[in-house]
Amino acid sequence: MSDLFDRMRKDQGPIGNHLDRAHGYFTFPILEGELGSRMKFRGKEKIVWSLNNYLGLVNHPEVRKADAEAAAKYGMGNPMGSRMMSGNTKLHRELEHILSAFVKREDTLLLNFGYQGVMSCIDALVSRHDVIVHDAEAHACLMDGVRLHLGYSYSYKHNDIADCEKQLQRAQKMVAKTGGGILVITEGVYGMSGSQGNLKDIVALKDKYEFRLLIDDAHGFGAMGPTGAGTDEAQGVQDKVDLYFSTFVKSMGSIGAFISGPKDIITYLKYNVRSQIFAKSLPLVVVEGMIKRMEMVKTMPELREKLWHNVNRLQNGLRERGFDIGVTTAPVTPVYLKGDLPEATGMVMDIRENYDIFCSVVVYPVIPKGQIIYRLIPTAAHSDEDTDITLRAFEETKKKLDSGAYKAEDIPDMATLK
Numbered sequence: 001m002s003d004l005f006d007r008m009r010k011d012q013g014p015i016g017n018h019l020d021r022a023h024g025y026f027t028f029p030i031l032e033g034e035l036g037s038r039m040k041f042r043g044k045e046k047i048v049w050s051l052n053n054y055l056g057l058v059n060h061p062e063v064r065k066a067d068a069e070a071a072a073k074y075g076m077g078n079p080m081g082s083r084m085m086s087g088n089t090k091l092h093r094e095l096e097h098i099l100s101a102f103v104k105r106e107d108t109l110l111l112n113f114g115y116q117g118v119m120s121c122i123d124a125l126v127s128r129h130d131v132i133v134h135d136a137e138a139h140a141c142l143m144d145g146v147r148l149h150l151g152y153s154y155s156y157k158h159n160d161i162a163d164c165e166k167q168l169q170r171a172q173k174m175v176a177k178t179g180g181g182i183l184v185i186t187e188g189v190y191g192m193s194g195s196q197g198n199l200k201d202i203v204a205l206k207d208k209y210e211f212r213l214l215i216d217d218a219h220g221f222g223a224m225g226p227t228g229a230g231t232d233e234a235q236g237v238q239d240k241v242d243l244y245f246s247t248f249v250k251s252m253g254s255i256g257a258f259i260s261g262p263k264d265i266i267t268y269l270k271y272n273v274r275s276q277i278f279a280k281s282l283p284l285v286v287v288e289g290m291i292k293r294m295e296m297v298k299t300m301p302e303l304r305e306k307l308w309h310n311v312n313r314l315q316n317g318l319r320e321r322g323f324d325i326g327v328t329t330a331p332v333t334p335v336y337l338k339g340d341l342p343e344a345t346g347m348v349m350d351i352r353e354n355y356d357i358f359c360s361v362v363v364y365p366v367i368p369k370g371q372i373i374y375r376l377i378p379t380a381a382h383s384d385e386d387t388d389i390t391l392r393a394f395e396e397t398k399k400k401l402d403s404g405a406y407k408a409e410d411i412p413d414m415a416t417l418k
């Protein structure tokens with residue numbers, strides 16, 4: 001016998017074990033001020049590249065006005081209860097119709113949170129006789145959905161279509177025995193690398209195998225495709241992707257999420273997605289604010305144009321300076337560098353403290369030892385000046401990294417930085 005709490009006190013988990021040094025700096029940093037490209041960190045203004053505010057909507061004056069007016073009208077609690085019981089409104093339905101038309105699907109179900117929402121949709125979509133085939137690098141919420149599944153699930157190597165087909169063959173053999181069906185799950189845009197799920201190749205496999213496809217387009221909705229309808233629009237396969245999920249927390253700068261697809265299947269989900277049936281519906285403040293955002297997304301292509309201007313300026317600038325930004329074809333901009341933990345820490349601190357640039361960094365144990373990944377999110381809210389200052393900072397700090405300037409025995413204690 002052991003006490004549960006004793007184990008947690010001894011071992012805080014893979015990331016938590018670094019909290020003594022990282023808390024408040026790398027993990028749980030506090031950014032202050034108006035959300036945008038310039039915010040305060042530890043009292044000093046920084047250029048911020050960590051917000052998935054792709055279209056710059058989160059702090060757009062028209063959005064702020066609409067949110068404030070909706071809050072004054074409804075308060076935060078309205079409506080009470082789940083959609084099924086007492087929390088349904090005409091505005092919820094109106095937003096669902098707007099979203100359906102935008103992503104060219106028959107119907108839509110609003111979800112109060114993306115993570116639980118899509119996890120619970122996966123739970124509702126499959127029975128123990130069905131098989132899930134999913135990308136190995138799918139987001140944690142998709143993996144948790146797979147974990148809820150009582151039947152078989154097979155993962156394929158990230159974006160490896162040959163492996164995807166191999167796993168489909170395994171799945172096909174299995175469902176021949178169980179009598180179930182196959183659900184394939186991928187993302188539209190992968191949030192760490194900016195790679196797009198190869199939707200075109202996956203849907204082409206429908207000629208050979210029978211399956212339904214669900215995509216999580218959290219990083220694509222609003223940003224990708226000629227109208228911003230997402231990665232499947234960008235790849236010209238909207239009619240072949242059976243279920244389209246995205247969240248309002250990124251391009252939309254809000255909260256909540258949705259899933260769109262065939263009318264009868266959305267009706268099934270309405271009556272079977274446990275995280276919605278047994279939880280409060282999306283507040284009207286959010287719903288009305290989202291209706292405003294959708295109107296802006298549809299009528300203001302300049303938001304997307306500004307985003308892509310900034311994406312291209314940043315990504316071309318990094319490539320021209322010899323940085324490895326991998327295979328991104330989306331706004332997500334990773335910068336891959338080699339270095340150990342003390343070096344990575346030294347470099348981030350230099351960039352943050354001396355060049356006043358705030359971006360996220362990923363190191364061991366999230367990725368293998370010896371690698372450093374910076375992740376920058378260009379948005380419509382950034383200026384050319386923000387980008388140019390950042391490019392100069394990256395150029396100078398990379399020279400320092402290459403010359404060994406950040407080599408150190410140990411990482412500094414960021415938690416006690418003055």
Ligand SMILES: Cc1ncc(COP(=O)(O)O)c(C=O)c1O
Pocket residue numbers: 113114115116139141187191216218219247248249255256257
């Ligand atoms: C790919 C992906 N799916 C789902 C989610 C979860 O969405 P939400 O924050 O609305 O719960 C996120 C993160 O926000 C994400 O990056």
